[in-house]
Amino acid sequence: MKIGGLRKLSLIDYPGKTCAVIFTQGCNFRCQYCHNPELVYPERFSEPIPFERMREFLKGKRGLLDGIVFSGGEPTMQEDLIEKILEVRSLGYAVKLDTNGSNPKILSKVLPYFDYVAMDVKAPMGNDYANVCGVPIDDYAIRLSIILIKASGIQHEFRTTFARNLLENADIVKIKSLIGGSKFNLQDCLGSSNVHL
Ligand code: SF4
Structure with a gap:
């Protein structure tokens, strides 16, 4: 696993839990508002943090943190993701995934x-999606990921970053329709979850 960063304590990245966040390197999207370019553009990658160091950190925080978040970048691009999840779970942590939902085949695994x-x-699905995420996108893949997550029985939420130069209020209505009644979190470009439309 290529780890580009670690947030040692967060009270906001895992609902209801204290957590640490592992940021993986690499993403297949190029969102215009991305706050983590050092995790997206290979030429900006730093030397990956060895998982051994992460393991020691996690062992030391047992009983102090409730959960670990795999975020990115896009964590599903990491070939050994399952192996690392199992290791984190074996230490007693709850585990959360942050994903862009672009790869339902891996997501299902x-x-x-x-x-x-x-x-x-x-x-919303269509040209707007590619415009926001900066790459051609397979609508079907995104729809399938939404379906898989909703049907999984796992606690989940869907999130949209509201950039006023990219989305309109009507787009949020369409996105909400796409995800049905699932939990929805609207964030502004600065990371706040309290966006007033
Ligand atoms: S999916 Fe996330 S990490 Fe990837 S480019 Fe978009 S905002 Fe950045």
Whole structure:
């Protein structure tokens, strides 16, 4: 696993739990508002943090933290994700995934190992989606990921970053329709979850 960063304590990244966040390197999207370019653009990657160091940190925080979040970048691009989830679970932590939902094939394999999943829904389906995420996108893949998560029985939420130069209020209505009655979190570009439309 290529780890580009670690947030040692967060009270906001895992609903209801204290957690640490592991940031993986690499993402297949190029969102215009991305706050983590050092996890997205290979030329900006730093030397990955060895998992051994992460393991020691996690062992030392047992009983002090409730959960661990795999975020990114896009964690489902990591070939050994399941192996690392199992290791984190064996230390007694609840495990959450943050994903852009672009790869339902891998998502379907890793979902059963998570306790909580948060998927970004970048825009309504169609050209808007590619415009926001900066790459051509397979609508079907995004729809399938939403379906898989909703049917998984795992605690989950969907999130949209509201950039006023990219989305309109009507787009949020369409996104909500896409995800049905699932928990929805609207964030502004600065990371606040309290956006007033
Ligand atoms: S999916 Fe997330 S990490 Fe990837 S480019 Fe978009 S905002 Fe950045």
